[in-house]
Amino acid sequence: MKNRKFADGPVWFDGTNINEALFCDEFLSHRKIIFANGAFFTPDGRVTDVLPLRGEIYEELKCCAVNNIPRKITNILEVLKLAAHVDDFPPEADRIHLTNGTLKLDGTFTEGRPEIVRSRLPVAYNTGAPVPSQWLAFLDGLLYPEDIPTLQEFIGYCLIPSNKGQRMMVIKGEGGEGKSQIGAVLSALFGSNMKDGSIGKISENRFARADLEHILLCVDDDMRMEALRQTNYVKSIVTAQGKMDLERKGKQSYQGWMTARLLAFSNGDLQALFDRSDGFYRRQLILTTKAKPADRKDDPDLAEKMKAEVEGIFLWAYEGLRRLVTNNFKFTESQRTKENREAVKRDNNNVYDFLESAGYIRLKADSSISSKELYEIYGMWCDENSLTALKRRSFSDAVIASQGKYHLEYCNKITNAAGRRVWGFYGIEAVARPNINGFFEVSERTYRRNGGIDSRSNFVYVCTQRFTPKHQ
Incomplete structure (x- = not known):
């Protein structure tokens, strides 16, 4: 029977003990959250850090004089996984969730964020955003003009959870051109939906693919020059259209959604030690940078200046995505890009x-x-x-x-x-x-x-x- 002292208190507390199941029921009545595919999802997207969620639970519990609240919170989180569980939460490849609403591929925009989503980009949709002049000037100095549309389409391609394009991108140069600045800008565009990683690790470690689950983009900032001993893991990520087998250490393998795209910056080519198939090279978009001008003076604040243009960069990338979709997910490729791929294939x-x-x-x-x-x-x-x-x-x-x-x-x-x-x-x-x-x-x-x-x-x-x- 409920303690009289707490007769008007929360239904999940009897004055001595906390009923985790009842707590979760009440918590879910005023908090939009589900548990699917091994993660919590909210209207803000996937929960990448459970500490704020633990903090919310603590705010509810601190009125109760019980021992070992941290352990109680851990128990409640485990029960919450059961209470908020849904069988599956598939990606929606026809829309982009932004801080102020949802933008569909047909151009329609709905304000607000009422629904639970897999991912939400940390940028607002602002049709009045100024042209990203710093970003465009940077690309003009880095890449050949005919290759910029390819990059525009690839970044736009990464905005949606889809692998229909079946391509990864390698941007290579001699060094010092500033190509890694692209990764810094993309971190502002994608936020927690982007991950720094290693193509070499993905090819060698069978557990590495699971680390890319729920991720839109994986960036290898300095790709290793060693040829890949095996390519099946990399190829499977690039071409995945649906669920794929994922494995974590000490756990049974499972089927998970994989929509991560791969982008690498390098001073050389991505080669395979044993894979001579055309398929491995056909999946690569290879852009070469211009040589760094001898008299160029680098701006140490350039990345921050370009990040300030993120709303305009999003519109630029979205334009590339619309063009890619119109072209049935076939990327614009200059003759140089095609020759780059053929040269890499012949070298190997x-x-x-x-x-x-x-x-x-x-x-x-x-x-x-x-x-x-x-x-x-x-x-x-x-x-x-x-x-x-x-x-x-x-x-x-x-x-x-x-x-x-x-x-x-x-x-x-x-x-x-x-x-x-x-x-x-x-x-x-x-x-x-x-x-x-x-x-x-x-x-x-x-x-x-x-x-x-x-x-x-x-x-x-x-x-x-x-x-x-x-x-x-």
Whole structure:
């Protein structure tokens, strides 16, 4: 029975004990909050710090003379997770929640913030905001004019919880250009919806993806130069459209929403150690910065000046988002951006250059070659060009992935020099190839170009058009 002394007190307190379930019922009657997908959400967005929430609970409890209030608060938070629980809280990719209301992709704006949301940007929608002159001048000095629309669309793309664009961005330069200032400005635009991270850590650590749950943008301010040993985690984040498997230390894996976009600043390229697929590079938007002028004087307060323009920067980014949506989430790419991606792909995979080389092989529709012979010719090409050869499996995978581009067909119906049926490729003719006696047949042009000596096997050209060991 309720203590008379507290007959007019809160229903959840009997004068001695606190009933956590009743407390939560009353708390939720005047506080908009839900618990979903492992986090609390309010009209302000996801609760990233429970300390203010603990403070609200304390204000309710401090009138009660009970022992160990901190433990009571912890217990109440656990009960609150059950009382406020909803099965799922999916992202809404057609709207942006701002401090003064909600802006939809069709341009309609609704003032106020009555509903519970997954994320709310710390910036107001102000159609009268001045043009962000400092920001635009900074970009004009940093990037080539034809690449600025790509950045505008990518930042706008990060405003909504969607991965339909299926792209990440790398901005690279020699150093000192000021590209990291972009990250400082984006922190003012996205607030707690942005996270500093590492592309390398994401690729190596299976727990790193869970840290990006509920995040709109992850920025790697200084990307490591080492090639990624595995790329599946990075690719899965870039292309995720729906829930994906997430894992935290010591806990069972679960399905969570992943809408984080990746942006990296670097002095080099994002390379893969083993992944030679076109898919890894196709997902990258690679912008190169202008060289830093020798007489430029850096402004130490530039970032703060640009942050003051955040309302205008939001309108600029929203314009890029509208253009991207109109273009069916296909990014504007300059010829330079396309060439950057192709150059990075070729740097990491010399198979493309080999397939386009002369004097070693020839692309010919009615010809064929075994995988073994093709790899031996590739090894010779690498030696003569001072390049590192890929391992056999990586080489075969790269050529197989290039079938469409070079009109090849990989099959096990190729007849080798010994008359046996083996795996190989239709569409390639050997210009220099090993025969069954272990000699190398080469064109006379290749022989003359190399001075009559092959640097790898130390073979020389003879009138039979074969390389013969020097000592024979």
